[in-house]
C-alpha cells in the first residue's frame with residue numbers, strides 16, 4: 001500500500017513523502033477504509049507546517065477530509081458494514097490508500113454525491129453551516145462582512161446568508177472582479193489592499209458590520225474588528241496569515257464579542273447521530289449548490305508534490321483532490 005507521510009514539520013511541498021506501508025491487523029471497533037478521494041485544505045497545510053506540534057505526533061499521515069469504502073471490519077463493529085461508502089473523520093490520514101480507524105468515526109455518505117463531491121462535503125460545508133446557525137441566525141437579519149472572500153468556505157457562508165436575505169460584503173486581497181465573488185450572494189466586494197477599506201466597509205454596511213467572519217487573523221483580522229458596530233461579533237475561524245489576533249484585542253474593543261470557532265470542538269463534543277445528521281445536511285448543501293466547492297484538479301497520490309503546489313497557488317482557482 002502507498003501513503004503520504006510527514007516526518008518533520010515544514011512547508012508541505014518540501015516535507016511530504018510518498019512511501020510503502022502495510023496496514024496492521026484490525027483491533028476491536030476498527031475498520032479499514034479504502035480511500036478513493038481526499039482533499040487538500042489549509043488545515044492540512046498548517047498542521048504539516050507545525051502549527052499544532054503538541055497534538056501532532058510524527059510521523060503524520062496527513063489529510064483531514066476524504067471518502068472511501070469500508071473493506072474490512074474488526075471485532076465488534078456494527079455501525080458500518082463492508083462495502084459502505086464513508087467519510088472517516090476525527091483524525092488525519094486521508095492521504096493514504098487504506099485508512100485504519102475507529103468505526104464510530106465513519107459516517108455514511110449520501111448516495112447522490114460523487115466521490116469528488118463527497119471528499120469536499122465535510123470540513124467547509126459543515127463549518128459554514130454551523131457558523132451561520134450559531135452566529136448569524138440568532139441575530140435576525142444583520143449586516144455581515146467576510147474576509148478571504150475568494151476562499152471555498154467564504155462562498156458557502158455567502159450563499160447560506162444570501163438564502164436568509166443577508167448577502168454579506170466580500171473582502172478580498174486584490175482584484176474585486178474575480179469570478180468567486182461576482183455572484184448575487186455578495187452585497188459588495190472591497191479590496192483590502194486599498195488603505196481606506198475600513199471606511200468603505202463601514203459606509204456600505206451603514207455603520208459597520210454586526211457580524212464579521214475572519215479567516216486571516218493578524219493585521220487583517222484586527223482591522224476587521226475595528227469596523228464592527230457596537231455590540232457586534234467577530235467570528236475568527238482561520239489563520240491564513242499565519243499570525244494570531246493580538247491578545248489585547250478584547251481590551252481595544254470591549255463592546256464587541258470575539259469568538260474563536262473550530263469545527264473540531266463541535267465534532268468532538270457531538271454524538272454519532274448528531275454528526276451523521278450534520279454530515280447529511282452538509283451533503284445536501286453540496287448537492288443543491290449552496291456548499292459546492294469549485295474543483296480545480298485531481299492528482300494521483302504519487303503526484304502529491306504537484307498537487308500541493310497547485311493547492312497553494314494564489315487566485316481562488318478551486319480545490320485540489322488526491323486520488324489515493
Ligand SMILES: NC(=O)c1ccc[n+]([C@@H]2O[C@H](COP(=O)([O-])OP(=O)(O)OC[C@H]3O[C@@H](n4cnc5c(N)ncnc54)[C@H](OP(=O)(O)O)[C@@H]3O)[C@@H](O)[C@H]2O)c1
Nearest residue numbers: 042127150151152153237238239240241262263314315316
Ligand atoms: N475553524 C474551522 O473549523 C475551519 C473549518 C474550515 C475552514 N477553516 C479555515 O477557513 C480558511 C479558508 O479555507 P478554505 O478551504 O475555504 O480555503 P481555500 O478555498 O483554499 O482558499 C484560500 C483563500 O484564502 C486566501 N488567502 C490565503 N492567504 C491569505 C492571506 N494571508 N490574506 C488574505 N487572504 C488569504 C486566498 O486568497 P487569494 O485568492 O487572493 O489567493 C484564497 O482565496 C482556512 O484558514 C481554513 O483553515 C476553518
